[in-house]
Amino acid sequence: MRPRLMGRFVVALVVMLGLGLGGYHVASGSPAKASRLASQQPKYGGVLTQGFQNDLATLDPAIAYDWDNWPVVKMVFDGLLDYNSGTKIVPRIAARMPKVTDGGRVYTFSLRHNVHFTNGRLVTAADAAYTINRVLSPATKSPGASFYLDIKGAPQVVAGKAKTASGIKVLNKFTVQFTLIKPDVTFLNEMAMNFAYIVPKEVVQKEGANFGHKPVGTGPFIMKQWVPGQKIVFVRNPHYFIKGDPYLSGVTLEIGLNPSVALLRLQRGQLDMLGDPIPGPDFLSIKNNPKYKNMLVREVEPETSYIAMNTRMKPFNNVLVRRAINMAIDKRRIVQLLNGRGVVANQVLPPLMPGYNPHYKGYPYNPAAAKKLLAKAGYPHGFSTQLYTLNVDPQPRIAESFQADLQQIGVKASVVPLSQATIVQKAGTPGKVPMIWSGGLAWLQDFPDPSDFYGPILGCGSAVQGGWNWPFFCDRTIDAQANKLLGMNNRTKRLAGYRSMYNKVMQQAPWVPVDNDVKYVLHGPQVHGPYWAFVHNVHTFFYEHIWKS
Amino acid sequence: MTTYIARRLLLAVLVVWGVSVLTFVLAYMVPADPARVYAGSNATAQTVAHIRQQLGLNRPLPIQYVDYVNRALHGNFGISYKLQTPVLTAIMSRFPYSAVLALAGIFVELLIGIPIGILAAVKRGSWLDHSAMGMAMLGVSAPQFWLGLILLYSFGYVWPIFPLGLAQGPTSIVLPAVTIGLGGGVWYARILRSSMLDTLSQDYVRTARAKGIRKVAVVARHALPNAISPVVTMVGLDMAYFLGGIVVVESVFGWPGIGQLAYQAIQNDDIPLIMGTVLFASVIIVLVNIVTDVLYAFLNPRIVYD
Numbered sequence: 001m002r003p004r005l006m007g008r009f010v011v012a013l014v015v016m017l018g019l020g021l022g023g024y025h026v027a028s029g030s031p032a033k034a035s036r037l038a039s040q041q042p043k044y045g046g047v048l049t050q051g052f053q054n055d056l057a058t059l060d061p062a063i064a065y066d067w068d069n070w071p072v073v074k075m076v077f078d079g080l081l082d083y084n085s086g087t088k089i090v091p092r093i094a095a096r097m098p099k100v101t102d103g104g105r106v107y108t109f110s111l112r113h114n115v116h117f118t119n120g121r122l123v124t125a126a127d128a129a130y131t132i133n134r135v136l137s138p139a140t141k142s143p144g145a146s147f148y149l150d151i152k153g154a155p156q157v158v159a160g161k162a163k164t165a166s167g168i169k170v171l172n173k174f175t176v177q178f179t180l181i182k183p184d185v186t187f188l189n190e191m192a193m194n195f196a197y198i199v200p201k202e203v204v205q206k207e208g209a210n211f212g213h214k215p216v217g218t219g220p221f222i223m224k225q226w227v228p229g230q231k232i233v234f235v236r237n238p239h240y241f242i243k244g245d246p247y248l249s250g251v252t253l254e255i256g257l258n259p260s261v262a263l264l265r266l267q268r269g270q271l272d273m274l275g276d277p278i279p280g281p282d283f284l285s286i287k288n289n290p291k292y293k294n295m296l297v298r299e300v301e302p303e304t305s306y307i308a309m310n311t312r313m314k315p316f317n318n319v320l321v322r323r324a325i326n327m328a329i330d331k332r333r334i335v336q337l338l339n340g341r342g343v344v345a346n347q348v349l350p351p352l353m354p355g356y357n358p359h360y361k362g363y364p365y366n367p368a369a370a371k372k373l374l375a376k377a378g379y380p381h382g383f384s385t386q387l388y389t390l391n392v393d394p395q396p397r398i399a400e401s402f403q404a405d406l407q408q409i410g411v412k413a414s415v416v417p418l419s420q421a422t423i424v425q426k427a428g429t430p431g432k433v434p435m436i437w438s439g440g441l442a443w444l445q446d447f448p449d450p451s452d453f454y455g456p457i458l459g460c461g462s463a464v465q466g467g468w469n470w471p472f473f474c475d476r477t478i479d480a481q482a483n484k485l486l487g488m489n490n491r492t493k494r495l496a497g498y499r500s501m502y503n504k505v506m507q508q509a510p511w512v513p514v515d516n517d518v519k520y521v522l523h524g525p526q527v528h529g530p531y532w533a534f535v536h537n538v539h540t541f542f543y544e545h546i547w548k549s
Numbered sequence: 550m551t552t553y554i555a556r557r558l559l560l561a562v563l564v565v566w567g568v569s570v571l572t573f574v575l576a577y578m579v580p581a582d583p584a585r586v587y588a589g590s591n592a593t594a595q596t597v598a599h600i601r602q603q604l605g606l607n608r609p610l611p612i613q614y615v616d617y618v619n620r621a622l623h624g625n626f627g628i629s630y631k632l633q634t635p636v637l638t639a640i641m642s643r644f645p646y647s648a649v650l651a652l653a654g655i656f657v658e659l660l661i662g663i664p665i666g667i668l669a670a671v672k673r674g675s676w677l678d679h680s681a682m683g684m685a686m687l688g689v690s691a692p693q694f695w696l697g698l699i700l701l702y703s704f705g706y707v708w709p710i711f712p713l714g715l716a717q718g719p720t721s722i723v724l725p726a727v728t729i730g731l732g733g734g735v736w737y738a739r740i741l742r743s744s745m746l747d748t749l750s751q752d753y754v755r756t757a758r759a760k761g762i763r764k765v766a767v768v769a770r771h772a773l774p775n776a777i778s779p780v781v782t783m784v785g786l787d788m789a790y791f792l793g794g795i796v797v798v799e800s801v802f803g804w805p806g807i808g809q810l811a812y813q814a815i816q817n818d819d820i821p822l823i824m825g826t827v828l829f830a831s832v833i834i835v836l837v838n839i840v841t842d843v844l845y846a847f848l849n850p851r852i853v854y855d
Contacts, residue, residue, distance in 0.1 A: 058633040146592070146595060158599065213633070213634065227805075228632070228634065228642050229810065230805045254803075256803035256804070258714065261713060261801070261802075264702065265713045268706060270713060420818075421582070421586070424582070468594075
C-alpha cells in the first residue's frame with residue numbers, strides 16, 4: 001500500500017476504533033465533535049477538579065432527584081442497566097439485557113458474578129430486590145417511588161401495607177425477576193434510572209439517614225471525603241468490574257463557587273471544568289474566542305421550553321385561540337435573546353428524544369394569519385390576559401418579547417414575574433394561571449423515552465392540583481393512545497405512534513413550544529474525552545470516560 | 550449587675566421566641582410547597598402528596614409549630630430538605646468559618662478605623678481630615694459585592710497574590726476580610742472622629758495639655774478611652790451581625806459560612822434550614838448585645854446597671 005494511502009488508512013482505522021470502543025453516537029455531527037471522536041489515546045491518572053455553586057443534596061440514589069446530583073451519584077453507584085453514549089439501554093450490573101416474557105409483563109435479569117460493593121461484598125440478586133423495595137418503602141421518602149408502581153404489589157408497599165412487593169422475586173443468587181401489572185416498555189428506562197442503582201442493605205441500615213453522605217456502591221469512583229459547603233472528594237475504584245474504567249485517579253468537586261469566580265479559576269488553571277453554566281455576561285466572549293474552541297462542548301438539552309395555555313380558562317379553552325397564539329410568537333428572537341443558547345422548537349419533543357419528528361413543521365410565524373384566526377374564534381379585537389414567568393433573568397425579558405408579539409395581534413398580556421416556588425404552586429392550581437412561560441422551569445426528561453413528555457405534563461392523570469400539567473390538558477382519545485403505546489414492543493411502530501400522537505397534541509395546541517435549550521460545558525485544555533462524556537443525554541457528565549493530559 | 554443580666558436573658562428568650570413565630574409564619578406564608586422542594590420539581594403530584602404526609606406537613610400549622618419548638622428545645626431543628634442533613638449539624642459545621650471571617654473583618658475595620666479616626670480628629674480641617682472623610686464616604690457607598698469582585702479580580706486573577714475564592718489555606722481570609730473591613734473601617738473612622746472631637750474639647754483634656762503632657766499621651770491615655778465607647782458599640786453590633794453570616798461576602802468568595810448557607814436555603818425554599826439559620830442568627834445577636842452592654846460597665850465605671 002502506498003504511504004499516502006497507508007496514512008489515510010491508519011487515520012480511518014483509528015477513527016473506527018475510537019467509534020467502536022466508546023459505542024459513540026453522533027447525535028448531531030459537527031467538526032468539533034468529529035475532532036473529539038478522532039483518536040486521542042486516553043491517559044490514566046490525574047484528579048479532575050470541577051466547580052459548583054451549590055452543594056449537592058445527597059448521594060443516596062433513592063433520594064437524589066435533580067440533575068446536579070445524578071451524574072455524581074453515577075460516580076459511586078451502578079444499576080442493572082445503563083445507557084451507552086447515546087440513548088440506547090445497555091446492561092451494566094446485569095450480564096445481559098433481561099428476558100421479557102408474558103406479553104411484556106415479566107422481566108428476568110441475570111446479574112454478573114463479579115460485581116462487588118466497595119466494602120468488598122459481592123452483589124447478588126437479593127441486593128437488586130432490596131434496592132427497589134427500599135425505593136417503594138414510605139420510610140425512605142423516595143421521590144422515585146411512582147416510577148415503580150407498575151410492579152405487582154408495589155402500591156401496597158407504598159401504602160405501608162407490605163414490606164416487599166409481591167412482583168419482585170429472587171429466583172437464585174444471581175437472578176431477579178420483576179412482574180408488572182401491565183406491559184410497560186419504559187420499565188427498562190426506569191431500571192436504568194438512579195433510583196434503581198444497587199445499594200448494600202447492611203450499609204443502609206447501619207448509616208440510616210446518613211447513607212446519602214456516606215454512600216457505598218459499586219461505581220467507578222469511591223467517595224472519600226465530603227466537607228459540607230466546600231468539597232467532595234472521589235478516588236478511583238481500583239476493583240471496578242468494568243476493566244479499564246475509569247481513567248481519572250480522582251475527582252474533586254469544589255462547592256460554593258460563584259460561577260464568575262469559577263470561570264476565573266478555570267482561566268487561571270486552578271479548575272479543570274465548570275459544573276454550572278458559563279455566566280451570562282461572559283458567554284459570548286468565551287463562545288466567540290478561538291482559544292476556547294476545543295474547550296467548549298455544545299449539545300441540545302433534552303428539554304422543551306414552552307408557553308402553556310390553560311385549556312380550562314377562557315379564552316384558552318378555544319383551540320382556535322391557542323393556534324392563533326402559536327402563530328403570533330417570534331421564536332427566532334427568543335434564541336437571539338438567549339445569545340444562541342437555544343434552538344427553535346416546533347413540537348413537544350426535543351430533538352434528541354426518540355420519536356422526535358424532524359419533518360414536522362409546526363405552526364408558522366404569521367401574525368396576520370394569527371389575527372384572522374383570533375377573529376374567527378370570536379375575538380376580532382383581541383383580549384386581555386396575564387403571562388406568568390419566573391423572575392430570574394432572562395425570563396422576564398423573554399416574557400416581554402412575547403408580550404410585544406401578542407400585542408401585534410391585539411392580545412394585551414400583562415407580565416407577572418414570580419419566584420420559582422410561587423410560580424410552580426400557582427401554575428399547578430386549577431383556574432389560577434391563564435398563560436405561563438416555562439423558561440427556567442422547563443420540563444427536562446426523566447429518561448429518553450417519548451412517554452416521559454406526555455404522562456407527567458400533558459396526560460389526563462397529571463391535570464390535577466399540584467401537577468405539572470400546567471395547561472390542564474386532557475384529551476381522552478390521546479390518553480388512550482398514550483396508554484396503548486406504553487405496552488407496544490415494536491420500537492419502530494411505537495415511535496411512529498408517538499409521532500402521530502404528538503401531532504394530535506399539537507393540533508390541540510395546549511402549548512407554544514418555543515425553544516430547546518442548548519448546554520455549553522467549558523473545560524480546561526488538559527481535559528479530554530468524547531463530547532458525550534461532557535453533555536451526555538441522560539447523565540450529563542460521564543466521568544469514567546473523561547481523562548486528563 | 551446580676552439582676553440586669555438575668556432580666557436581659559429573660560428578654561432574650563422572649564425575643565427569640567418572637568423571631569421563631571414570625572419566621573415560621575412567614576416561611577409558610579410563602580406559596581412554596583415544602584413537599585415539592587423535598588421531592589424535586591419532576592416528582593408527580595401523588596409522590597409530593599405522599600411526602601407531604603410523611604413529613605407531617607399536612608398537619609395544622611400551630612401543631613407543626615409546637616412540634617418544632619418541642620424538638621428544638623431538645624436540640625433537634627429538623628432535617629434540611631435540600632442538604633438531607635440535620636439543620637444543627639449543617640449550621641455548626643459552617644459556624645467556625647463565619648466566626649473566623651467575623652473576627653478577621655472586625656480586625657481590619659479597627660486597623661483602618663481607629664488610626665484614621667484619631668488622625669482626622671487631631672488634624673481637624675487639614676487635607677488629612679478631608680481625605681479621610683472623603684474615603685469614608687466612598688467606602689460606605691461601595692457595595693460589598695462590587696468591592697469583593699474587584700479585589701478578587703485584581704489580587705486573585707490579574708496579580709495572583711491571593712487565592713481565587715474558597716477557603717483554601719490561611720491567605721484565603723485576606724480578601725474577604727478586607728472587603729468587610731474597608732467599608733466598615735471607614736465608618737468606624739467617621740464615628741471615632743466625631744467622638745474624639747467631642748472628647749478633645751472637654752475641660753480635663755485641656756487641663757492635661759496645660760500641664761504639659763505630651764500630645765500623644767493626651768490623645769492615647771485621656772481622650773481615646775473616653776471616645777471609644779461608640780466604636781465598642783459598633784464592634785458589638787458588627788460581631789453579632791457577622792457571626793450570623795455575611796451573605797454577600799461569603800457568596801462572592803465562596804466562603805463556607807452561615808451566610809452562604811442561609812442564602813442557599815432561601816433560594817431553595819428549604820424551610821427547616823431557613824428557620825434554623827434565622828434562629829441561630831437571632832440568638833447570636835441577642836447574646837452578643839448582652840455581652841457588649843455588660844462590657845460597657847467594665848470599660849466605663851460611670852455606667853451602672855440596676
